[in-house]
Amino acid sequence: MIYLDYAATAPLSDVARTAWLEATQVRGNASAIHSAGRASRSILEDAREKIAGLLGVDSAEVIFTSGGTEADNLAIAGPATKGRVLYSAIEHPAVREAAEIAAKAGSRAGAIPVTPDGVVDLGALREMLDESVGVVSVMAANNETGIIQSLEEIKEVVTERAPNARLHTDAVQAIGSVTIPGGFAISISGHKLGAPVGIGALIASRDYPLVPLEGGGGQERKVRSGTINVAGAVALAAALEDASEHxxxxxxxxxxxxxxxxxxxxxxxxxxxxxxxxxxxxxxxxxxxxxxxxxxxxxxxxxxxxxxxxxxxxxxxxxxxxxxxxxxxxxxxxxxxxxxxxxxxxxxxxxxxxxxxxxxxxxxxxxxxx
Structure with missing residues (x-):
C-alpha cells in the first residue's frame, strides 16, 4: 500500500517509537511521591521543557491532552465564559462544535467568512469584533486544503478591535511546518507528527482562562484530570523536535x-x-x-x-x-x-x-x- 494520507495520521516514526519505548521502561505514576513516581515525573517534565523550548514558551504553558480535539475544546470552553466565540468558517469540527456547545450554554458564537482563496476575510472579521468577544479561533493551516492563514494579520486586527479577546489556533496540521506567532493558545496532536495516537497538548499562557471539561485529580494545571500519558508526552516531544530539525x-x-x-x-x-x-x-x-x-x-x-x-x-x-x-x-x-x-x-x-x-x-x- 502506498500511503499518501499523513494528514489523517502519520506512521509512527522511528524517533518517536524509540523515545516511547525508552519511556515505558520507567515505572511509576507521575503523580506519585515515591521514587518511581518522581522518576516518571522527571521524564515528563523533561518532555514538557523540550516542547516549550521548541515553541518558544514557558514550560508551565504546556498542558498535555489526549490529542488535538481535547486541546481545541479546552481552548474554547474557558474563554467562552468571558464573551462571544468567533471562529473561521473552515475550522475543524472540534472547534466549531465546541463553539456550538458554548452557544447552547449561553455564549454567542459566530463563523468568520473566508474568501474564495480559503483565507479569513479580514474585513468581515473586523466588522464582527467588539469588546464582547471572548475568543477568536483561526486554524494555522486548514486540515483539508492545507491553506495557511496569516495569523499575524489576524492578531493585529483582533488586538485593534477587541483587545481583551483571547486568540487560539488549531495548529494540528501546521505544527512543525509553520511558525506560530506569540499571543496564541496553540492546539497540537502527536499522531500528525509521527508520535502515537492519544497524546497532544494545549499551549496556553498562565492567564488564559481555562475550565476543566471533567472532574478528577486536578492534573495539568487542574484542567485536565487523569493519569498522565508520560510515554506519549516523551514521544510527542521527540517527534516535534525531529520535525523542527528536519x-x-x-x-x-x-x-x-x-x-x-x-x-x-x-x-x-x-x-x-x-x-x-x-x-x-x-x-x-x-x-x-x-x-x-x-x-x-x-x-x-x-x-x-x-x-x-x-x-x-x-x-x-x-x-x-x-x-x-x-x-x-x-x-x-x-x-x-x-x-x-x-x-x-x-x-x-x-x-x-x-x-x-x-x-x-x-x-x-x-x-x-x-
Whole structure:
C-alpha cells in the first residue's frame, strides 16, 4: 500500500517509537511521591521543557491532552465564559462544535467568512469584533486544503478591535511546518507528527482562562484530570523536535512531490482549490470535476494508493466538504482529494500515483455519467 494520507495520521516514526519505548521502561505514576513516581515525573517534565523550548514558551504553558480535539475544546470552553466565540468558517469540527456547545450554554458564537482563496476575510472579521468577544479561533493551516492563514494579520486586527479577546489556533496540521506567532493558545496532536495516537497538548499562557471539561485529580494545571500519558508526552516531544530539525529539507522534497501531483492532476482537468495562496508543503488538495467520489477513491485504492477526500462520509453517502462550501465551490459533481506526504514518502510512491490517476479519474467520470 502506498500511503499518501499523513494528514489523517502519520506512521509512527522511528524517533518517536524509540523515545516511547525508552519511556515505558520507567515505572511509576507521575503523580506519585515515591521514587518511581518522581522518576516518571522527571521524564515528563523533561518532555514538557523540550516542547516549550521548541515553541518558544514557558514550560508551565504546556498542558498535555489526549490529542488535538481535547486541546481545541479546552481552548474554547474557558474563554467562552468571558464573551462571544468567533471562529473561521473552515475550522475543524472540534472547534466549531465546541463553539456550538458554548452557544447552547449561553455564549454567542459566530463563523468568520473566508474568501474564495480559503483565507479569513479580514474585513468581515473586523466588522464582527467588539469588546464582547471572548475568543477568536483561526486554524494555522486548514486540515483539508492545507491553506495557511496569516495569523499575524489576524492578531493585529483582533488586538485593534477587541483587545481583551483571547486568540487560539488549531495548529494540528501546521505544527512543525509553520511558525506560530506569540499571543496564541496553540492546539497540537502527536499522531500528525509521527508520535502515537492519544497524546497532544494545549499551549496556553498562565492567564488564559481555562475550565476543566471533567472532574478528577486536578492534573495539568487542574484542567485536565487523569493519569498522565508520560510515554506519549516523551514521544510527542521527540517527534516535534525531529520535525523542527528536519523542517527545511522535508519541505523541499514534499514541495517537489506536491508540484508533481498538481501537474499530473492538471493534465486530467483537476485543479487546486483556492488558487495561488501559501500552503503546507506536505498537503495537496485537488478538485476533479465531473467525477464520482466513491468511484475515484475505489479506483485509487485498487491501485494500492491510500488518500482521502478530506470531507465527511456517512453511511456510504459522500457529502460535499463544508470547507469548500465556505470557499464558494459550487460544482455539482466533483471529488476533492487530499494527498499528504511525510517522512517515509518516496519518489516511487509519487510515480505510482501519477501512473494510477488517469485510469482512476476516467473510471470516476464514467461512474458520474451513469
Amino acid at each position: 523542517r527545511a529539507e522535508r519541505a523541499e522534497f514534499q514541495t517537489s512531490f506536491s508540484n508533481q501531483i498538481v501537474e499530473a492532476s492538471g493534465a486530467l482537468d483537476g485543479y487546486v482549490s483556492g488558487g495561488d495562496v501559501p500552503r503546507l508543503p506536505h498537503m495537496t488538495h485537488v478538485i476533479f470535476p465531473g467525477t464520482d467520489p466513491e468511484a475515484l477513491l475505489l479506483g485509487l485504492d485498487m491501485a494500492g494508493i491510500a488518500c482521502s477526500t478530506g470531507s465527511a462520509c456517512s453511511a456510504g453517502v459522500y457529502r460535499p466538504s463544508a470547507v469548500l462550501e465556505a470557499m464558494g465551490v459550487e460544482e455539482d459533481t466533483y471529488t476533492a482529494l487530499r494527498f499528504s506526504t511525510g517522512e517515509y514518502t518516496t519518489q516511487s510512491d509519487i510515480d505510482a500515483l501519477v501512473a494510477a490517476l488517469p485510469g482512476a479519474v476516467s473510471m470516476a467520470r464514467k461512474a458520474a455519467r451513469a
